[in-house]
Amino acid sequence: MIELIVFCIVAISVIAALFFAWYFYQEARDKERMFLIEQGEKFEDILRVQKENRFKFIFPWLNLGIVTLCLSISFLIIAFIIRWLDNDQELFKGFLITFVIGICLTVSLFIIHFISKKKKS
Numbered sequence: 828m829i830e831l832i833v834f835c836i837v838a839i840s841v842i843a844a845l846f847f848a849w850y851f852y853q854e855a856r857d858k859e860r861m862f863l864i865e866q867g868e869k870f871e872d873i874l875r876v877q878k879e880n881r882f883k884f885i886f887p888w889l890n891l892g893i894v895t896l897c898l899s900i901s902f903l904i905i906a907f908i909i910r911w912l913d914n915d916q917e918l919f920k921g922f923l924i925t926f927v928i929g930i931c932l933t934v935s936l937f938i939i940h941f942i943s944k945k946k947k948s
Contacts, residue, residue, distance in 0.1 A: 896932075
């Protein structure tokens with residue numbers, strides 16, 4: 828029961844932090860726009876400049892795939908060691924899940940990486 832309460836507190840804290848970060852970002856952007864409008868800039872020009880200078884976040888999927896693959900390989904090594912010591916086969920389920928996800932994700936992300944590289948050229 829205590830684990831559930833701690834999980835709920837952490838989840839609510841993360842959601843609140845994300846909301847307040849977004850809120851204060853929007854508030855600062857609105858203040859900047861109002862200041863520029865008061866200085867005599869046109870609203871359409873402000874929106875165009877902000878759209879051109881927008882920060883584009885690209886999630887590092889390739890890194891996530893490599894991390895997942897390495898994690899699954901480490902599960903494989905751990906599973907082999909424990910199976911060799913205790914002869915327990917239930918540990919391979921976790922390995923198979925992460926290994927298949929890691930392989931598929933890594934292969935697809937390498938393909939996406941090289942396709943996007945060709946598009947930029």
